[in-house]
Amino acid sequence: MIKFIYFGKKPADQSMEAFRAYYLGRHAPLFRSTVTQARKYTISFPLPRPGREPPFDFVTEIWWDDMETVRAFYKSDTYKTIIEPDEIRLGATGQGAYFEEFVQK
Numbered sequence: 001m002i003k004f005i006y007f008g009k010k011p012a013d014q015s016m017e018a019f020r021a022y023y024l025g026r027h028a029p030l031f032r033s034t035v036t037q038a039r040k041y042t043i044s045f046p047l048p049r050p051g052r053e054p055p056f057d058f059v060t061e062i063w064w065d066d067m068e069t070v071r072a073f074y075k076s077d078t079y080k081t082i083i084e085p086d087e088i089r090l091g092a093t094g095q096g097a098y099f100e101e102f103v104q105k
Contacts, residue, residue: 001039002064003101007056008094016057019092020045023058027090034082037073039063056094063101070098 010019028043035041040063046054064070073079 001101001103002067002070003099004060004062004064004070004096005099006060006094006096008058008060008092010057011091011093014091016045019057019090023090023092027086030086031083034078035073037064037069039065058092060096067098 010016023043028041031038032041040061042061044059044061045057046059064073
């Protein structure tokens with residue numbers, strides 16, 4: 001199993017409420033209904049802690065069967081014509097990496 005983890009920031013000129021509403025109300029449903037190859041897809045938002053601002057606004061995790069599936073998806077028309085344009089509209093920036101996952105429990 002391959003897991004992609006992406007730590008990101010919302011656009012600076014957008015409220016957290018508006019960003020969350022778009023991500024959860026538009027982008028996530030579009031991704032879920034379009035990207036059938038993804039095994040699991042989660043979006044997490046950090047909770048506020050007194051005196052500590054998190055270094056990111058969200059974490060997205062996507063589980064895939066293997067890297068071949070990942071590569072095929074990012075080369076697909078579905079990604080290029082549906083998902084990528086909506087990622088641009090979402091406006092998030094950040095860093096991500098792929099991991100080989102070994103579930104222990």
